[in-house]
Amino acid sequence: xxxxxxxxxxxDDDDAVRDSLRLLLKSAGIPCEVYASAQDFLSGYxxxxxxxxxLDVRMPGMSGLEMQQELNLRGATLPVIFITGHGxxxxxxxxxxxxxxxxxxxxxxxxxxxxxxxxALVRDTENRARLRHTDRIRERLATLSPREREVLDLVTxxxxxxxxxxxxxxxxxxxxxxxxxVMQKMEAGSLAELVRMMMxxxxxx
Amino acid sequence: xxxxxxxxxxxxxxxxTQRVRTIIVxxxxxxxxxxxxxxxxxxxxxxxxxxxxxxxxxxxxADAACLVIADDLREEPxxxxxxEARELHRNLPIFVITDPDDVAEAVSAMRHGAxxxxxxxxxxxxxxxxxxxxxQ
Numbered sequence: 001x002x003x004x005x006x007x008x009x010x011x012d013d014d015d016a017v018r019d020s021l022r023l024l025l026k027s028a029g030i031p032c033e034v035y036a037s038a039q040d041f042l043s044g045y046x047x048x049x050x051x052x053x054x055l056d057v058r059m060p061g062m063s064g065l066e067m068q069q070e071l072n073l074r075g076a077t078l079p080v081i082f083i084t085g086h087g088x089x090x091x092x093x094x095x096x097x098x099x100x101x102x103x104x105x106x107x108x109x110x111x112x113x114x115x116x117x118x119x120a121l122v123r124d125t126e127n128r129a130r131l132r133h134t135d136r137i138r139e140r141l142a143t144l145s146p147r148e149r150e151v152l153d154l155v156t157x158x159x160x161x162x163x164x165x166x167x168x169x170x171x172x173x174x175x176x177x178x179x180x181x182v183m184q185k186m187e188a189g190s191l192a193e194l195v196r197m198m199m200x201x202x203x204x205x
Numbered sequence: 206x207x208x209x210x211x212x213x214x215x216x217x218x219x220x221x222t223q224r225v226r227t228i229i230v231x232x233x234x235x236x237x238x239x240x241x242x243x244x245x246x247x248x249x250x251x252x253x254x255x256x257x258x259x260x261x262x263x264x265x266x267a268d269a270a271c272l273v274i275a276d277d278l279r280e281e282p283x284x285x286x287x288x289e290a291r292e293l294h295r296n297l298p299i300f301v302i303t304d305p306d307d308v309a310e311a312v313s314a315m316r317h318g319a320x321x322x323x324x325x326x327x328x329x330x331x332x333x334x335x336x337x338x339x340x341q
Contacts, residue, residue: 087304089308097320102316
C-alpha cells in the first residue's frame with residue numbers, strides 16, 4: 001500500500017502565524033493545511049493521513065493541550081509540535097508527558113521549526129511502519145483457532161511440546177500438528193521470530 | 206565518589222519489615238536548591254552522589270525510588286546522560302531540577318527521558334508531589 005503524502009497541519013488562532021507558517025512550509029516544499037481552531041481540525045481529522053501537527057498551546061475554545069488529549073483518546077499517533085508565545089516549564093512538561101514530540105517558544109527561527117517538522121515527519125513514518133507491522137501480526141493471530149492460540153501462548157512461554165501436551169491434555173502429536181499450523185498461519189520461520197511477533201503486539205508496561 | 210549516606214527519617218517506621226526506598230540526588234547544587242532538596246530526607250533515605258557517573262552506580266538498585274538531577278550539573282551534557290539512564294532503567298522516575306524559565310532545556314530533558322522537570326525555586330510543592338508519586 002502506497003502511503004499518502006505527508007502533510008503538516010497547522011492549528012493556530014492567529015491569522016498572521018498561520019499565514020507565515022503556510023508560506024514557510026510551502027517554500028520548503030512541504031504540503032501544509034492550516035486551521036484556525038482545534039474544532040476545525042478535529043471535525044475533519046482522518047487518522048489515516050500521515051504528517052505532523054504544529055499546534056498553538058493557547059487558543060480560544062479548546063486549547064492546544066486539550067486538543068492533544070482529545071487526539072490521544074482517539075488513539076492518534078500524529079507527532080505534535082507545540083508552539084507558544086507564553087510557555088513555562090510546567091506547561092512544557094505537561095505537554096511532553098502527554099506525548100508531545102516537541103515544544104517550541106515563539107519567536108523561533110524559521111530553520112528551527114523546519115528542522116523539528118522534518119524530524120516529526122520521520123517519526124510519523126516510523127510510527128506508521130510499526131503500526132502496520134503490528135496490524136499484520138494481529139490479522140494473522142485472528143486466523144488462529146482457539147486451540148492453536150493456546151498452543152501459541154504456551155510455546156512462546158518457552159514450553160516444549162511435551163509440556164504443552166500435558167497442559168492441554170492432548171497428545172504430543174496433536175500439539176505438533178497445531179504448532180505447525182501456527183507457524184504457517186503466523187508466517188514465522190522460527191520460534192524466536194514467533195516470540196518477537198508476540199512481544200511486538202504485547203501491551204507495553 | 207559517593208557522597209555521605211544520611212540517616213533515615215520517617216521511613217520504615219512500622220517494624221522495619223518495609224523496604225527502605227532510596228532517593229538518589231546527583232550533584233551538590235546551589236546552596237538554595239540544596240536546602241530545598243535536603244527536605245527530601247523527610248520522605249526516606251537520600252544519598253548524594255557527587256557526579257552523574259557515581260549516581261549510575263546506584264540507579265540499578267532495587268531500592269532506588271527515583272533519581273533527582275540537581276541544577277549545578279546543568280552544564281554537563283545532561284541529555285546524553287538521561288538517555289543512557291533511561292535505556293538502563295526504563296521505569297525509574299528521573300526528575301531534573303532546573304532554573305525557572307529555561308523551557309528549551311526542560312523540553313530537551315523530557316525528550317531524552319526525564320519523567321518531569323521541576324523548577325527550583327519556586328516549586329518545592331511540585332518536587333514533593335513528584336517524589337511522593339515515585340515512592341508509591
